[in-house]
Amino acid sequence: MAPIPFHPDRPALVARLRAAGCVYAEDEAELLIAAAGAPRALAVLTDRRVAGEPLEHLLGWAEFCGRRIAVDPGVFVPRARTALLVEAAVSVAGPTPALVDLCCGSGAISVALADRLAPRWLAAVDVDPAAVACARRNLAGRDVAVFEGDLYDPLPRTWRGRLDVVVANAPYVPTPAVALMPVEARLHEAPVALDGGVDGLAVLRRVAAGAVDWLVPGGHLVVEVSAGQADALCAALAGLGLVPSVRHAPEWDATGVVARRPD
Template sequence: MGQKTTFSLDNKLEKCIIGRLRSAGCVFAEEEAKLLILEADSLEDLMKMVELRASGLPLEYVLGFTMFCGLRIEVKRGVFVPRQRTQFLVQQAKTLTRNCDIVVDLCCGSGAVGAAIADKLNQVFLHSADIDPVAVQCTSNNIKNMDGHVYQGDLYNALPHWLRGRVNIIVANVPYVPTDSIKLLPQEARLYEPKWALDGGTDGLDFKRKVAKEALHWLAPGGHLLVETSEIQAGQTLEIFVNAGLISKIARDEELDATVVIGTT
């Protein structure tokens, strides 16, 4: 991330910005202030960004991007913001990905997961899909230098038919928050992120059932399906995978508080 600020900013004003953010409840006010200062094109632009953040708008929407797995990922308003714990999903997928593999990123949102998997891997053929047109445009921008393809539609229905039986890796960071638990989410997610990117149905497992049920039709022999899940849902998700005919296991990272279920054909 380069230094963009071309206007004069004294320490007093910087402290005022930090104070404004802190009073608005921003826990990491100093770090956020530095990011806003770096990205602002003018003093007027900076103050607008500060007020947007102070109003509660997620920092990623104010900046227009987030850093994920070392990549600068564009994040448009209304698109799900990739979580840092999802790095574990990427790590698990990368250990299974080989050159010339076909990788599918379902419910791609910003496209961060697929982009991070394809990053620095030679000749990975990336296909991403999401039902939301804003997410599709966002993903298109984030994978344009990776020769990836992105499609709009509902899960596998968005994918070209010729991919059936040929996909080596499917990653799916699908919605998995139980409907009644959405009201318990942090305000930034609850108020600003689209409900369809969070709501996993009554038990949070609706989309996992759909993804697992169709996986065998799309995966190549020896292919893998990986989904992020909560620790409390891991056992149920594993059972869903097994019932779908996949050889399955659970991977867990305590430091990131991240859980991934992996199914293999």
């Protein structure tokens, strides 16, 4: 039997998405149509999107660094700006590096690093079981271990002081600002992936403190932060004996900090 023709009303769909605040309504409409394949399924997906569910959770994937990354409901959606961390990590990694991706979420950064480098060790870590399961699915077939636990805690003790790069897209939204985030993040992503404490830097300070012990001399810590937090984070890193520098990527509206452990 031939499939029933599917001819959605694109202008109406775009108008509804735009009225709900979807900035890229035309693009989202095409993605929803492709994912649905039938009128009833499209209606359900559209209702959910208008209600505030992340597009990526509805599709089951997000694009990151040219790759399609699986994203399960409740898991932090990789943002385009986090490509800055990938570029920064690659720039300082050297040949056959040992790397760890903390607060890995879906594992998007590890996927990109595994494809662009030839690491002797690469591991991803997250405290959220749903994120760990998602990361393991995305990293299946690659030689990347995915650990569940708090920051450095689940890593093999033999790696201490031997890592060339620690990269972390840790939460950096100040606690009072979490309630002001868009509903798609605030209600549909794990709070542990968003809330960075009173000033947004609580988790990043812990990441930095651990990096002092886990990095090899000359190794680098690479983290994402807001532009307004960069100076305070650099001061904290310098206080730990690390040598920080700020990187900006206007094309992604991204800010990162790269900190070197002195030789």
